[in-house]
Amino acid sequence: MIPQASGRQLDMFVGVPADVLRTEQVADRLQLSPVTVRSLAAAGRIPATKVGQVWRYFWPAVVRAIFERSIEVDGGNGGSTQHRPGVTAPV
Numbered sequence: 387m388i389p390q391a392s393g394r395q396l397d398m399f400v401g402v403p404a405d406v407l408r409t410e411q412v413a414d415r416l417q418l419s420p421v422t423v424r425s426l427a428a429a430g431r432i433p434a435t436k437v438g439q440v441w442r443y444f445w446p447a448v449v450r451a452i453f454e455r456s457i458e459v460d461g462g463n464g465g466s467t468q469h470r471p472g473v474t475a476p477v
Contacts, residue, residue: 412448432452434448
């Protein structure tokens with residue numbers, strides 16, 4: 387469980403805002419696999435910054451990118467492409 391401070395969640399790293407997420411956290415929120423999230427980040431389809439070997443995502447920028455443009459992703463169903471114009475329930 388992530389501790390609370392002043393009503394905001396804190397990341398496990400001291401000083402890192404709750405809006406800065408790891409790949410697994412973004413994948414969980416978007417209902418995608420971590421591999422798909424990393425692929426989207428590497429292709430520049432969602433905003434991310436690589437810190438060493440690890441991707442970091444600013445959640446408000448990811449949401450903005452999703453709603454500003456459609457993102458085609460492999461939903462993990464054997465390679466077929468799903469059109470996701472935003473964050474929706476699983477298909």
